[in-house]
Amino acid sequence: MTTSLTVHQVRRPQGLPTPADFAFVEEPLPSPAEGQALVANAYLSVDPYMREAMADNDLHAPLEGRAVGRVVESRTPSLAVGDVVAHRHGLRSHALVRYEEVRVLTVPDRVPLSAYLGILGGTGLSAYVGLKRTAELRAGETLFVSAAAGGVGTAAGRIARLLGARRVIGSTGSPAKARHLTDHVGFDAAFDYHDGVLSGLRAAAPDGIDVYLDNVGGDHLAAAIDVLRERGRIAWCGAVAQYNDPDNPPPAPYNLYDIVGKQLRLEGFLVRHNLDLRDELEALIVPEIQAGRAVSDETIFDGVERTVEAFLAVLRGDNVGKMLVRV
Amino acid sequence: MTTSLTVHQVRRPQGLPTPADFAFVEEPLPSPAEGQALVANAYLSVDPYMREAMADNDLHAPLEGRAVGRVVESRTPSLAVGDVVAHRHGLRSHALVRYEEVRVLTVPDRVPLSAYLGILGGTGLSAYVGLKRTAELRAGETLFVSAAAGGVGTAAGRIARLLGARRVIGSTGSPAKARHLTDHVGFDAAFDYHDGVLSGLRAAAPDGIDVYLDNVGGDHLAAAIDVLRERGRIAWCGAVAQYNDPDNPPPAPYNLYDIVGKQLRLEGFLVRHNLDLRDELEALIVPEIQAGRAVSDETIFDGVERTVEAFLAVLRGDNVGKMLVRV
Structure with a gap:
């Protein structure tokens, strides 16, 4: 991939948002500046709470949202290519991040990455x-x-x-x-x-x-x-x-x-x-996932270009389980 | 005193009660049956919550309410003449009580009895x-x-x-x-x-x-x-x-x-x-009362025959501090 795809909000919705409130912006893949890393997102989270943020978001600017992905280029010693990170710089295919803005994940065997936006997120x-x-x-x-x-x-x-x-x-x-x-x-x-x-x-x-x-x-x-x-x-x-x-x-x-x-x-x-409870949650859930006794219930839409569709679906309540976009 | 005075509810009030919703009943002083004691009440408590009970109270029957008084006659070994007790058989000058229905008070020096219906009650x-x-x-x-x-x-x-x-x-x-x-x-x-x-x-x-x-x-x-x-x-x-x-x-x-x-x-x-906190409250307040640093704020009406007047006043919010009737 040599371009990145980013979701912008372009209007303030009245009531339920429509596709016309958003735009997809395709740009050349950005290069990290000193202290930054480039993350290729694997999954984006679309959540009901984002509707509330649409009253205040900057227009014609990338929408924030939770995502997990892998570092593909780095100009900070704190992040290495291949590191798996969670961050709040979705909704887009790629994001420039600083170390302070991400959580580096240690993903155990047999735990799907998407779980870190669902039951482990x-x-x-x-x-x-x-x-x-x-x-x-x-x-x-x-x-x-x-x-x-x-x-x-x-x-x-x-x-x-x-x-x-x-x-x-x-x-x-x-x-x-x-x-x-x-x-x-x-x-x-x-x-x-x-x-x-x-x-x-x-x-x-x-x-x-x-x-x-x-x-x-x-x-x-x-x-x-x-x-x-x-x-x-x-x-x-x-x-x-x-x-x-x-x-x-x-x-x-x-x-x-x-x-x-x-x-x-x-x-x-x-x-x-209440982020201090994160370790306790993982200790409870990870073994259950590994043993096949708990799953991260998900509805997944494929492709960043379906992000708006997924968001409107979650607002209508069409999803079962966590609504995700797979990049 | 050879008669007792008791407050009855005789009607269901609409909105704010009026004196016509109550009657005072004078009767010969009752004698305790086996297992009972006769208490001469010293103070009666009139409280806003009693208004709520007026929807369900039996009519032409004594009103319940908190009181403190002294045992004046006893036919139970558990209560002796002179014992100071708190009970819920107000609003009246005298009450027949069983041991299980009262709390026997040990009133320390320099603590007024009325405090047990106020800050200690x-x-x-x-x-x-x-x-x-x-x-x-x-x-x-x-x-x-x-x-x-x-x-x-x-x-x-x-x-x-x-x-x-x-x-x-x-x-x-x-x-x-x-x-x-x-x-x-x-x-x-x-x-x-x-x-x-x-x-x-x-x-x-x-x-x-x-x-x-x-x-x-x-x-x-x-x-x-x-x-x-x-x-x-x-x-x-x-x-x-x-x-x-x-x-x-x-x-x-x-x-x-x-x-x-x-x-x-x-x-x-x-x-x-939450009655288990009673001892903790007394341990906090009694020394303060004895040292003159805390008082039981009270508005006191004198005489059982002023009970209805006191109750209507407390519903109007005329009192400052705890509203009491001194028998």
Whole structure:
């Protein structure tokens, strides 16, 4: 390859973005300056949170995003050709990076590189921080996860099982995805939220839930407050429904005051302030991947030129598992 | 005294209760049956939470409420004449109790009996549990308390100081009560919420707050979410504004989603599930009372026949400190 392909944002979207909000820019392969290295990306991560950034991103400039790749040229002694790195300079085929901007990965045998954007990356770490640190999920407890078929949701299902959860319940956007969760991701129950969040959750959790990992807010949060047992915990890591319309957030739950009577805890967390748990996550997950007992659930689109398509699909919730672009 | 005076609820109030919702019943002094003791109450506690119970209380029956008094007649070996006890069989001049229903108090020198309904009772324990266990208030932090001139609020102000809070801020319902809080209860700043909750809080806490002890909900909760610093904690122990109109709770805060971005924690608690902290509270407060450095802030009405008057006053927020009736 002698050229690089980079995704730019060229307009501010109203509501759901469209392909016309983006442009692909092809340029000659850049050369690293002193202190830089050139990385050929292998996988790019497309995530719902990027929608929020589109309100502030510079226009006609490369979009930021997480990626993993290999160093192909280096002018820094800290990075050698062949090093595998994770960085935030996607969405593009190649990136110029400095050592301080990357995380050099030691990839064990039988662990796919893509896992470092999925269950071993920020996606899996979001699930792990929410369940382990924020909600303090304990063995024998029942977990409810919203947006369960997404990257964080599928990782949460697998991690909860490893933490000893007795029952794992998910909500998702179609009967097919619900079936996928129970048939292939190890959920005990899953339902299509279009049929009713509260009724679906009540049917799936007749004895209540102990922990809710909230990726949604709105009516899901209200239903969880209804069904949570005394001293239940909610780990709140995002509100997908809100990214497309930040000026009209979903109404706060009508039953918020039940937090007092049931002694519930509602706590927000940001994965970037919890990176110290990364080693613990890897120690938990890597042996499981190597033994074939946990997988990094993925939907992969091939080619940088499909990045926008993949991003729009993740915003519509078309993916099952982590949405990735293979360069 | 050869008769007892008991307060009954005779109607279900709509909105703010009125005197016509209650009746005083005078009866001959009861005699304890085998296993019972007769307690002559010294102080009765009237509290906002009782309004909520008025939806379910039996009509034409004695109202429950916390009281302290002395055993005057006993037919149980576990209670002796002269024992000082706390119990939940107010609101009345005399109560028949069983040993299992009371807490026998050992009242140290120079500690007034009324303190066991105030800063050493459920009121003070609410403040202590909220600050120490739920919000984990640490030395050097800034605290905001709503309904600050009430029993829980004034106790919170004094307890926060003992826990090393750097700055204590309160909201209350009049300029006179705000002045009282800064002049006599040790608050660093206090404001009348009628002048604007958010503007008052911002002016009092230009550097933000770390902990909010919420007695109110509604716009106070939204303002606190706005002003809380990263990783701030909200201990939620009630919503006074809601007791009079449970079918129309105040709207949940518009900015609830900021709990994620600021990594806040909102947690409810019930004092009755945290009685294990009672000894710790006494160990902290008793020496302060004995040294004259902490007082149990009180508003006292004299005579059981003024119980309804005192209760209506506490619902209007007329009291400063804990509202008590002296029998």
